[in-house]
Amino acid sequence: SQTIHQWPATLVQPVGSPLSLECTVEGTSNPNLYWYRQAAGRGLQLLFYSVGIGQISSEVPQNLSASRPQDRQFILSSKKLLLSDSGFYLCAWSDQVEGETQYFGPGTRLLVL
Amino acid sequence: QQPVQSPQAVILREGEDAVINCSSSKALYSVHWYRQKHGEAPVFLMILLKGGEQKGHEKISASFNEKKQQSSLYLTASQLSYSGTYFCGTAFFSGGYQKVTFGTGTKLQVIP
Numbered sequence: 053s054q055t056i057h058q059w060p061a062t063l064v065q066p067v068g069s070p071l072s073l074e075c076t077v078e079g080t081s082n083p084n085l086y087w088y089r090q091a092a093g094r095g096l097q098l099l100f101y102s103v104g105i106g107q108i109s110s111e112v113p114q115n116l117s118a119s120r121p122q123d124r125q126f127i128l129s130s131k132k133l134l135l136s137d138s139g140f141y142l143c144a145w146s147d148q149v150e151g152e153t154q155y156f157g158p159g160t161r162l163l164v165l
Numbered sequence: 166q167q168p169v170q171s172p173q174a175v176i177l178r179e180g181e182d183a184v185i186n187c188s189s190s191k192a193l194y195s196v197h198w199y200r201q202k203h204g205e206a207p208v209f210l211m212i213l214l215k216g217g218e219q220k221g222h223e224k225i226s227a228s229f230n231e232k233k234q235q236s237s238l239y240l241t242a243s244q245l246s247y248s249g250t251y252f253c254g255t256a257f258f259s260g261g262y263q264k265v266t267f268g269t270g271t272k273l274q275v276i277p
Contacts (some may be wrong), residue, residue, distance in 0.1 A: 088267075093166070095269040096207070097251065142206055152195060152214070153254070154265060156206040 055080035056157040058143050063164045071116075071130040075143030078124065083145040085126040088153060089120055090140040102126060103148065138164045146153050166191050168255045170268040177243045177275045181264060185238040185271045196229045196236040197254035200247075204244060210238075237260030243275045 055078045067070060077083050087099040092099040098111045100118035108118050115134060119127045126143055140161050168189045177183055187196065199207035213229035213236060231235045236255075240247055247253075250272045254265040255275045 056197070096267040098264075098266070101264075152212050153197065155207055155209060156199075159206050 054155065055147070056143060056145055056155060058141075058157040058160050059160065060160060062161045062163075063138055064165060065133050066165055068132050069130055071128070071133050071137070071162070073128040073141055073143075073162075075126040075128075075157055076124055077145045078127075080124070080145070080147065082148050083125060085120060086144040086146075087126065087128050088142040088144065088156075090142060092139070096142070100128070103149055129133050133164045166251055167266055167269040170253055170271045172248075172249075172271060173269070174272040175242075175274070177247075177273065178180075179245060179275055179277055180242050181275075183240045183243060185240075185267055185273070187236045187238070187255070188233045189255045191213050191234070191255070191257050193229075193231055193234050193255050193257055195256040196227070197256065198236075198238050199252045199254065200226055200249045201252065201270070202249045210251075213221060240273070243273075245277065247274050248273060248275045 060075055064090050078165050085102045086132050088096045089099055090096050100108055100119045102108050105123055106122055109116050141160045143157040145153045167194050171186045175183055181253055195212055195213045198210040201207040213226055215226055223242045227238045250270040252270045254266050254267045256265045
């Protein structure tokens, strides 16, 4: 069966510091991968999606970037965090063949102070 | 083009029924429903692919009217475990890729 991992689970970072969040998927090949952000009490905002290694599409202009160095690894980064980057970051995957349903990882809660 | 959900919040007593609506201004390929417990990741409930299709999951079912670009989630005989925020995700094709946009959510609280 497929599983999706995210780490760290929680993170407290000062403004201006760098960020690296990691997501890995097991049990599937060539998945579509997504990064979402959820502000407190709000909906899901799609940040990036990827259909393959090195293929990243950005949905929202911001100080974040994403990379997919391996088929089942998706990384969210920032060179300098802003206060507004605080939130719950969720990674999700979907099957490229079936393509329909997205399955979410456990999330990383980021607090920028 | 975020789908609009209604109501924004609802409080039910155990055993009561509820309907959550989701509507989009864009033509839809499919509608996805998720439930998120506080502090946890969203969990997939069901996906509806065809116009007028209905699906059921325990006492939770949904319908999808693609002509009206609307979907409704029906919760019957609600249980305490149904509490959480429900999100609809509306899917359409953009640039050869199926893109899902999520609504702002409906917060459901079931009380004893």
